Amino acid sequence: MVGDFAVGKTSLTQKFVNNVFSDKYLTTVGVKIDTADVSDTKLVVWDVAGRDALSPINAAYLAGAAGIVLVGDGTRPETIKSFAEIWQTVSGKLGDVPVVVALNKRDVDGWEVTDDLLQTSIQSSWAVFETSAKDGSNVPELFAALVDRINC
Amino acid sequence: MPQSLPDNINQTLMQRLNPAYLRLDATMKVTQTSSNLSEYGFADITEGVDATEHIDFLVGVDPAQALSLPVVASPNGHPVCIELLPEQGDLNVIIADAREQFDLQQKLQQKANENQLLLEKQRTLLGELHAAKAELARRNTELEEASRLQSSFLSGVSHEFRTPLTSILGHNDLLRKSLAAETRPKSDKKQIYTDAVRRASQHLLSLVENLLDHGKLDAGEITINPRPVQLSTLQNDLEMLLRPLADAKQIDLLMQRQYPVDESVYIDESRVRQCLINLAGNAIKFTDKGSVTISMAHKDDELQLRILDTGIGIKKEDLAKIRQPFWQVADTGKAGTGLGLSITERIIELMGGEMTIQSEYGRGTEVSFSLNAPATDASINLDQAREAAFKDQVSILLTEDDLDIAQLVVILLEEANAKVTHVENGELALQALQRDSFDLVLMDLNMPIMGGYETIRRMRDDGNHTPVVIMTASALEADMHKAQALGCDGYLLKPVEVADIVAIADQIIVPLE
Amino acid sequence: MSDRSSQIELLQQRYRTSLIEKSVEIAELRIQYESTDDDESAALASQTLGDFLHKLAGSAGMYGYTEIAISARNIMMTLQNDDSGQLSAQLDQLIAMCEQASDGTST
Known part of the structure; x- marks a missing residue:
């Protein structure tokens, strides 16, 4: 799980793994590792600390990843524009791994995802999901899609 | 440095970090463990088991690569630091306590990110504020435009109202006069009814006048002429x-x-x-x-x-x-x-x-x-009147039955560079207008044979649009409305001064060239 | 003195003289008005008096007799309001003003 800080990486993971959600923002330090079974596949989810102004993503945490969930906040277009830079770090470390994209916080007012933004920030090979960690919409679909892509 | 010091530091650090140890072979089988592994929540790890089945962070990692993970949440929630060190085909895994670093970084990062989020929120709100302001400005312009349209609509409607109202008032006056001439029993209420009609119409007329003025003020059409x-x-x-x-x-x-x-x-x-x-x-x-x-x-x-x-x-x-x-x-x-x-x-x-x-x-x-209100020269009236004059000679038809007034006005106007033809009633005025053309008609209202209003009405019916300025001694508002409704261009109250005639004529006479 | 100035002076003199005739006419019209016994003739007398006052108001103002003009206009108003008590006193005053103005020697 990679993306800018406060886009909801931990929330998505927690919703998916433990079916819990909290509105309170708690920053992730380093990495949190969780597992979940998707059909017959054991998915080990590395919930990596978000990228912020001071710290880029620590590529060490990406080691051995079979796929990537790129998470952006649909109410903060900047976090979607960041995909390009994050993708550079990721692909530099892992090459062309399977990617699914979560445009999160679909439940919140002020959705600012435009076609223009999608075209410039999202590669055509990525599967895009508008998700809500709060109400869970598209969360299972997101991870299922990633597993599909990894298993292909 | 005495030898005791590094030993001391080493001991303190080892205590604080409490490192746990694990050694794996190339197939990720456990070959060696330290006893404190369970303190970090790693259970059931004994020699011979596949480490990737018990330790999530080892899934997918390359045992031939050194890797340093500064902060990882361990299974019991303890933050740990993990070092993977390959050695002769084996992999050493060192797990150490990272609580101190975690706590510190957690605090800093939480604060920094919250601040950043607030900044972003502020930026968004400022943007919304700007957008709202722009929207407000746009709506204001729209409102002003709507208000201007409304004003001009109001003026238009008011203007349309005035003509029929004037007609109602005029005919009501005729009715009153004919009633006054009738012999009627005391119980007859007709006079009272016509009075009521008159009062109501006048009230309506003043309302229309006020609305017109209001619209003109809004449209900036009222000018002040001292x-x-x-x-x-x-x-x-x-x-x-x-x-x-x-x-x-x-x-x-x-x-x-x-x-x-x-x-x-x-x-x-x-x-x-x-x-x-x-x-x-x-x-x-x-x-x-x-x-x-x-x-x-x-x-x-x-x-x-x-x-x-x-x-x-x-x-x-x-x-x-x-x-x-x-x-x-x-x-x-x-x-x-x-x-x-x-x-x-x-x-x-x-x-x-x-x-x-x-x-x-x-x-x-x-x-x-x-x-x-600057004072003017004290001795105006006739003297001042003589100073006022038309720039180019104008021809004026004076329609006035009172010879006292007519003769005086003729002399004063001639002195002011006007060529004046004088007639004594409306019928003669209509004849004069058919014979000659004039720049201006000065019209008394109250005349025998044919009065001023009737004359103007017939003039306009004949298609004659010579400017008409009414002169009358009657200051009653209704006269002014009636005059405007008939298409008069000006209105002068007796005593008329030549300067007034010159001023009003200057405004309304359009040069023929 | 120019031709026109003397003409104006002539007119003014003539008007001043005419004021005594006008005062007499007002007095006559007033008697007519006050002595009517039916509505029809009353209305007619009122109309005649009103017309005369209307003219007087206009011309007196033109010749600079502002007070006479104002008085005439005020009486027109009274006449419309049918206030006979006030009318009598006002007419007395107007007649006196006209006589006085006509007696004046200077221009």
């Missing part, structure tokens, strides 16, 4: 107009004059008169006993006007509201358009004055304003 005015004449005229109203309510109408009897000043007479009639009319309307005083003082080129009454006064909380258009005191039962005062205030402002209202509820009200 001309020499004799103050005593202005005040006398006011007295004449208002006296009957005051008498009807049995209150005193007092005139205070603080200026030399022949003082003339530059003001827009009709606008000042309109304001004073409005204000004094209000004063009379809201005064049931006592007096209304109209005070005019002229000093140092400033005209001070005050209308004082001993009427019902205005409540403090109503003082601000009464200036708004269409607002009326709710419980007085007085008829009105609610426009008079707001129009008056706006006209006063247009003339450079400021209206002040002081009032004590139950005791009375004082409305005052001052205007810049």
Whole structure:
């Protein structure tokens, strides 16, 4: 799980793994590792600390990843524009791994995802999901899609 | 450094970090463990088991690569630091306590990110604020446009209303006259009915006038044209107009004059008169006993006007509201358009004055304003009239039955570079208009054989659009409305001064070239 | 003195002289008005008096007799309001003003 800080990486993971959600923002330090079974596949989810102004993503945490969930906040277009830079770090470390994209916080007012933004920030090979960690919409679909892509 | 010191440091660090240890072979099978592994929540890890089945962070990692993971949440929630160190085909895994670093970083990062989020929120809100402001500005422009459209619509409608209203008033007057000439039993109420029609129509007409003025003010169509005015004449005229109203309510109408009897000043007479009639009319309307005083003082080129009454006064909380258009005191039962005062205030402002209202509820009200009004040369009238002249010679048809007036006006106009033809009634005027063309017709209203209104109506019916200026001794408002409705271009009140004729003619005569 | 100035002066003199005739005419019209016994003739007398006052108001003002003009206009107003008590006193006053103005020697 990679993306800018406060886009909801931990929330998505927690919703998916433990079916819990909290509105309170708690920053992730380093990495949190969780597992979940998707059909017959054991998915080990590395919930990596978000990228912020001071710290880029620590590529060490990406080691051995079979796929990537790129998470952006649909109410903060900047976090979607960041995909390009994050993708550079990721692909530099892992090459062309399977990617699914979560445009999160679909439940919140002020959705600012435009076609223009999608075209410039999202590669055509990525599967895009508008998700809500709060109400869970598209969360299972997101991870299922990633597993599909990894298993292909 | 004594040898004891590094040993000491080493010991302290080892205590604090409490490193756990694990050694794996190339197939990720556990070959060696330290006893404190369970303190980090790694259970069931014994020699021979596949480490990737028990330790999530080892899934997918390359055992031949060194890897340093500074902060990882361990299975029991403890933050740990993990070092993967390959050694001769095996992999050493060192797990150490990272609570201190975690706590520190957690605090810093939480704070920094929250701040950043707030900044972003602020930026978004500022953006929204800007957008809202822009939207507001756009709506304001729209509203102004709508208001302008409404004003011009109002003016248009008001104008349309005026003609039929004037007709109603005129025909009602005819009806009253013919009723007056009839012999009727005392019980006959026809006269009362026509009076009611007259009152209602006049009220409607004044409403329409006010709406028109309001629209004109909004559209900036009202201009102020100061001309020499004799103050005593202005005040006398006011007295004449208002006296009957005051008498009807049995209150005193007092005139205070603080200026030399022949003082003339530059003001827009009709606008000042309109304001004073409005204000004094209000004063009379809201005064049931006592007096209304109209005070005019002229000093140092400033005209001070005050209308004082001993009427019902205005409540403090109503003082601000009464200036708004269409607002009326709710419980007085007085008829009105609610426009008079707001129009008056706006006209006063247009003339450079400021209206002040002081009032004590139950005791009375004082409305005052001052205007810049430079004194003119004291000896105007005939002398000044002789100075005014038309730039190019104009031909004027004077229609006036009173020879006293006609002869004087002819002489004065000729002196002012006009060629004057004089006829004594409307029928002769129509004949003259068929023979010759004129730049201007000066028309008396009250004439034998054919009066002024009838003459103008026939002129216009014949397709003759020579400008007509009415001269009359009657100051009744209704005459002015009627004149405008008939398409008159100007209106002069007797005594007419040549300067007035020249001024009005200059405005309305379009040069033929 | 120019031709026109003397013409104007002539007119003014003539008007001043005419004021005495006018005062007489007012007095006559007043008697007519006050002595009518039916509505029809009353209305007619009122109309005639009103017309005369209307003219007087116009011309007197033109010749600079402002007070006479104002008085005439005021009486027109009274006439419309049918206030006979006030009318009588006002007419007395107007007649006196006209006589006085006509007696004046200077221009």
